Amino acid sequence: MFFNSVSFAVFLLIVFLLYWFVFNKWLRVQNIFILLASYIFYGWWDWRFLALIAFSTVVDFLLAIRIKKNSSVSKRKLWLAVSILTNLGLLGFFKYYNFFIENWIEAWDVLGFKMSVETMNIILPVGISFYTFQTLSYTIDVYRKKIKPTKNVLDFAAYVAFFPQLVAGPIERASHLLPQFQKERAFNYKYAESGLHLIIWGLFQKVVIADSCAVYANGIFNNYEQFNGLTLLAGAFYFAFQIYGDFAGYSNIAIGVARLLGFDLMRNFNYPYFSRDIAEFWRRWHISLSTWFRDYLYIPLGGSRGTVTLKIRNVFIIFIVSGFWHGADWTFLAWGAVHALLFLPLILTNKNKRYVENIASEELLPSLKEFFQILATFTLVMLAWVLFRADTIDDAMNYLKNLVTKFSFEIEYMPIERYSIELMGLIFTFISIEWVHRRFEHPFVGKWKWLKITVAVIMLVTLGVYSNYQEFIYFQF
Amino acid sequence: MKQFGIYIARWFIVLLVLFYLLDALYTWVYKNSVPRNKVSYVLSEKNRDIDYIFLGSSRVDNFIDSRTVEKITGKKTLNLGVQGAKLDDYYLMLQLLKKQDIRAAVIFVQVDYVYNMTGTSVILKSELMPYISDPLISKYIKERDPDFWKLKHIPFYRYMVYGYKLGFREFISSLIQKKPRVSLNNGYNAKYGSTGLLKSALPDRIITNNKVVDAMQVFADKNNMKLVFFTSPLCGNTKNISFIKKLEKKFDHFMNYSEIFKSKDQYFFNCSHVNDKGAQAFSTQIAEDIVSKYQN
Numbered sequence: 107m108f109f110n111s112v113s114f115a116v117f118l119l120i121v122f123l124l125y126w127f128v129f130n131k132w133l134r135v136q137n138i139f140i141l142l143a144s145y146i147f148y149g150w151w152d153w154r155f156l157a158l159i160a161f162s163t164v165v166d167f168l169l170a171i172r173i174k175k176n177s178s179v180s181k182r183k184l185w186l187a188v189s190i191l192t193n194l195g196l197l198g199f200f201k202y203y204n205f206f207i208e209n210w211i212e213a214w215d216v217l218g219f220k221m222s223v224e225t226m227n228i229i230l231p232v233g234i235s236f237y238t239f240q241t242l243s244y245t246i247d248v249y250r251k252k253i254k255p256t257k258n259v260l261d262f263a264a265y266v267a268f269f270p271q272l273v274a275g276p277i278e279r280a281s282h283l284l285p286q287f288q289k290e291r292a293f294n295y296k297y298a299e300s301g302l303h304l305i306i307w308g309l310f311q312k313v314v315i316a317d318s319c320a321v322y323a324n325g326i327f328n329n330y331e332q333f334n335g336l337t338l339l340a341g342a343f344y345f346a347f348q349i350y351g352d353f354a355g356y357s358n359i360a361i362g363v364a365r366l367l368g369f370d371l372m373r374n375f376n377y378p379y380f381s382r383d384i385a386e387f388w389r390r391w392h393i394s395l396s397t398w399f400r401d402y403l404y405i406p407l408g409g410s411r412g413t414v415t416l417k418i419r420n421v422f423i424i425f426i427v428s429g430f431w432h433g434a435d436w437t438f439l440a441w442g443a444v445h446a447l448l449f450l451p452l453i454l455t456n457k458n459k460r461y462v463e464n465i466a467s468e469e470l471l472p473s474l475k476e477f478f479q480i481l482a483t484f485t486l487v488m489l490a491w492v493l494f495r496a497d498t499i500d501d502a503m504n505y506l507k508n509l510v511t512k513f514s515f516e517i518e519y520m521p522i523e524r525y526s527i528e529l530m531g532l533i534f535t536f537i538s539i540e541w542v543h544r545r546f547e548h549p550f551v552g553k554w555k556w557l558k559i560t561v562a563v564i565m566l567v568t569l570g571v572y573s574n575y576q577e578f579i580y581f582q583f
Numbered sequence: 584m585k586q587f588g589i590y591i592a593r594w595f596i597v598l599l600v601l602f603y604l605l606d607a608l609y610t611w612v613y614k615n616s617v618p619r620n621k622v623s624y625v626l627s628e629k630n631r632d633i634d635y636i637f638l639g640s641s642r643v644d645n646f647i648d649s650r651t652v653e654k655i656t657g658k659k660t661l662n663l664g665v666q667g668a669k670l671d672d673y674y675l676m677l678q679l680l681k682k683q684d685i686r687a688a689v690i691f692v693q694v695d696y697v698y699n700m701t702g703t704s705v706i707l708k709s710e711l712m713p714y715i716s717d718p719l720i721s722k723y724i725k726e727r728d729p730d731f732w733k734l735k736h737i738p739f740y741r742y743m744v745y746g747y748k749l750g751f752r753e754f755i756s757s758l759i760q761k762k763p764r765v766s767l768n769n770g771y772n773a774k775y776g777s778t779g780l781l782k783s784a785l786p787d788r789i790i791t792n793n794k795v796v797d798a799m800q801v802f803a804d805k806n807n808m809k810l811v812f813f814t815s816p817l818c819g820n821t822k823n824i825s826f827i828k829k830l831e832k833k834f835d836h837f838m839n840y841s842e843i844f845k846s847k848d849q850y851f852f853n854c855s856h857v858n859d860k861g862a863q864a865f866s867t868q869i870a871e872d873i874v875s876k877y878q879n
Contacts, residue, residue: 126584295586528752563598567605568751572743 107150109359110313117147122366126293137264137287140367144269148232151273155231158196163259163266165192166241170248170255182249189245193238200234205434233273235431239398241266244280246402253281261287270363274356276374276394283369291368300547301365303559307548308358309570310562315536316351317571318529319344327495330505335513338505340530345495346488347533350379353392358548377544379487379537380465382479384448385458387487395431399424410453421453422446432494437502441493448486464545532569599738606738609754613713616757621663622710624767625676630684634658635873637770638676639693640668640704642815645856646693648771648866655870656878658688662770667704669697670795675707675723677799681806682719689809689877691869692799695817695841698830699790703727709748712741773859774852783854784822789829796833813838816865818854819845843868 107114121143129136149156169192172185214220244262247253256262265284271277326333326341333341357374364371374394381387388396400409404424408416422443429442452458465480466472472480489506496502517527543549550559618624635658637647643664652660663676673692680687708728714720715735725731734741742749765772796812803810812834814827819842827841843865844850850861857865 293584293587295584295590298587299590560597560601564601564605567602567739567743568754570743571746573745573747 107147109356109363110309113150117143118363118366125367130293133288133290134260136291137260140269140287141260141264141267144264144267144272147269148267148272151232152229155234158200158231158234159237159267160263162193162196162238162241163263165189166245166266167256167259167262170245171257173245173248174255186245186249190242193242197234197238200229200231202430202434236275236277237266237272239277239395240280243277243398243402244284247280253284256284256288258288268364268369270360270367270369271371274353274360275392276357276360276372277398278371278394282372286369293368297365297368301362303548303550303555304358304362304365306559306562306566307550308355308360308362310566311351311355311358313355313570313572314351314565315533316348316355318532318569319348319351321571322529323348323495327505330501330508333508333512334516335509335511336515336517338509338512342488342492342505342509343533344529346379346484346491347536349491349494350375351536373547377540379484380480380541380544381483382461382465382476383452383457383483384445384486385452386461387483388445388449389462395428399428403427410456410458414454417453418450421450425449436499437493437496440499440502441490444490444493448490467545602738606742609739609742609749610713612754612757613749617760617762618767619753619757619761619763620710621665621676621767621770622679622707622714624770625663625679625683625685626714628683628685632659632686633661634688635660636680636685636687636690637662637664637693638673638690639664639815640672640697641666641772641856642695643693644770644772645774645852646815646862646865647869648773648862649769650771651863651866652870652873655867656873658878661687661768664693664770664772665704665707665710666772667706669700669702669704670694670793670799671701671723671727672704672707674795674799674802675720677802677808678719681802681808687808689811689873690803691838692810692812693815694796694812694830695814695827696785698793698796698833699786699788701795706748709745712745712749715741771862773862774856775859777849777851777858778853780853781818781848781851782820783818785817785824785826787823787826789826789833792833811836811838813869814841816844816850816857816861817841818848818851821854838869838872840865840869 107117121139125136125139125143129139145156145159148159166189169185169189173182173189176182176185244253244255244265248255261284264287265278265280268278268283323341323345326337327345330338330341354375361371361373372394374392376390376393378387378391381390404420407420407423409420410417412420425442425446426439427442429438429440429445432438432441449458452460465476471477492505493499493502496505539549543551550562552558613623616623618627635652635656637643637649637660641664643662644666645664647660647662647664649660649662652658665672665676668676677690680690708724711720711724712734715724721735724734728734730744734744742754800810802808814830814837817824817827821841824841827839831837831839844857844861847861847864850857850864852858852861
């Protein structure tokens with residue numbers, strides 16, 4: 107059940123009506139209803155994996171209580187280790203088993219030993235990387251005594267499976283989301299209205315921007331050998347906006363849907379392509395994941411303190427692990443390593459926190475310096491996306507090589523949907539809209555908001571791609 | 584909550600009106616534009632005499648250059664092949680020709696492995712969307728598409744679902760009366776070069792009879808239309824070519840061109856489609872046969 111499908115619209119309408127009109131008098135019933143709705147939502151993909159969510163939920167619920175009950179540090183550590191091993195074990199088996207086996211065989215093959223270990227046909231459960239990280243953060247926070255474990259398994263189960271953010275985040279911390287399940291929720295008109303606006307904007311990002319770009323990006327990446335450098339550059343540009351529109355769109359819809367039910371989810375994207383350096387980019391891109399890694403991996407490793415060697419080690423660990431989180435492939439590891447290399451000069455020169463405030467916050471346009479900083483950062487990010495999108499490292503390298511060696515200014519005709527020039531026009535319109543509204547979470551603000559919504563809806567209807575649903579990219583992670 | 588209910592209701596009404604307006608606008612533009620596809624071309628013509636009409640899939644669309652046929656036969660010829668079309672689609676085209684009173688001395692219908700198939704061309708179906716209220720087209724879609732109700736009754740739904748063919752770009756092109764890349768007076772859509780993929784396979788078995796072919800023949804007899812079935816060339820590396828021999832037996836007058844280019848790979852774009860060079864050679868061949876069979 108995709109957010110951009112009719113079935114989800116019907117599902118949401120039913121959930122909304124029952125939630126506010128039938129179950130609104132009893133918090134516990136409301137939470138049970140959310141849990142049920144979330145399991146139906148998830149089961150729509152594959153009901154078999156519901157058991158996995160339930161297992162993860164029960165294990166972490168019980169372990170958190172154990173951690174809380176024990177005053178002995180070693181026992182607390184033991185129960186935390188069980189939680190980490192269970193969650194990472196699930197993730198490791200479903201997501202990384204075949205990767206490790208295949209590479210193990212290949213490594214021996216290189217040394218001249220033939221091995222025949224069978225790989226398994228493992229289906230990756232949708233959203234496993236998201237909810238395991240969510241439950242992990244819960245037990246770690248209980249261990250760190252930042253939060254108290256809940257005694258209500260239903261509240262906890264609803265927190266783990268909360269359908270708006272179950273399959274692709276934002277990865278919520280228990281300290282933020284769990285208490286919201288524990289107190290009465292009253293309908294708030296302004297809050298619900300802002301939720302609807304976020305849904306419309308998210309749909310626009312997904313259906314108009316990401317899906318239009320997807321047609322081209324797929325066409326170019328899948329046949330990159332036959333295109334010239336300019337087309338390959340366009341392909342990387344389209345993919346940069348496909349993945350941004352896709353994931354930011356999903357996140358906005360998720361936050362919007364949660365608001366309709368009276369919940370607040372954390373912001374996941376904050377106009378990342380207007381970043382002035384890589385450090386700022388990572389404060390604005392997939393915020394829930396980057397802050398997760400910061401709090402549960404980077405800082406425990408020592409963060410930016412310690413010797414230069416330690417700093418370098420920590421940066422590489424966090425980015426490579428982040429790359430690996432996205433998928434069991436060398437391309438993702440390389441993508442993470444490239445970002446580590448781009449980030450390193452900033453951390454070593456203590457310039458990683460130079461740009462914390464909003465860019466050109468009082469100005470209509472950025473200064474020339476800021477413009478070139480944005481352009482340079484975007485170009486680096488865009489070229490790194492080639493590694494993320496390519497099927498293999500070789501493909502990525504050849505893509506980048508052809509981009510340079512086969513460069514020509516000839517625009518190549520592609521017999522698909524829109525001409526490049528139209529798509530470019532659409533993307534630059536989108537960039538302009540985002541730039542003008544960069545101080546807000548979505549563009550539907552101010553006295554012209556009605557007009558803006560109407561235009562967005564018209565564009566959604568007339569320019570959106572509906573011929574075949576494009577899956578959200580981040581569902582695979 | 585009441586305020587939110589009013590807000591939603593207001594938006595629902597705005598959206599509904601918007602969808603109706605967009606639907607009306609798109610339909611009006613598509614119906615009043617210069618014809619930009621073969622369906623709109625047929626529906627824009629009325630009471631015409633054309634000597635030879637070719638019906639079929641891409642194996643007509645990319646194979647028959649009407650101008651070449653006209654040069655040799657001296658007769659007005661029209662290529663109405665549509666990419667991905669199946670027999671149901673040919674039958675609809677036949678009915679549309681009758682409806683528009685477009686008469687032809689002979690209608691040539693390309694058949695091959697499509698004889699074993701049912702279904703419709705997505706491309707042809709998309710081209711039918713602006714005319715969904717036409718009883719004939721409505722009936723055709725209703726019988727073949729489980730989404731018919733939504734396509735017909737939810738405003739603008741048809742243009743969203745078939746956005747890749749009838750989307751914003753096509754709307755603008757139609758609005759500014761932009762002529763299509765392929766001249767519809769000819770209908771020939773050339774392919775150039777070769778993909779090098781010169782391998783294909785036909786089914787090893789043929790079905791006993793195809794109900795649509797039977798219906799087409801009954802319809803043609805009833806309306807004084809002369810149908811001649813034929814098979815366009817296939818590359819030499821086609822498995823189960825005997826399928827065409829079996830097919831030949833199903834028709835009284837059948838023109839089998841499946842093997843005429845079996846040693847001429849340079850004529851093929853891929854195994855089941857010729858390139859422009861092959862299309863010219865094939866159009867010449869079939870035109871000469873038409874002269875000898877139907878003009879003497």
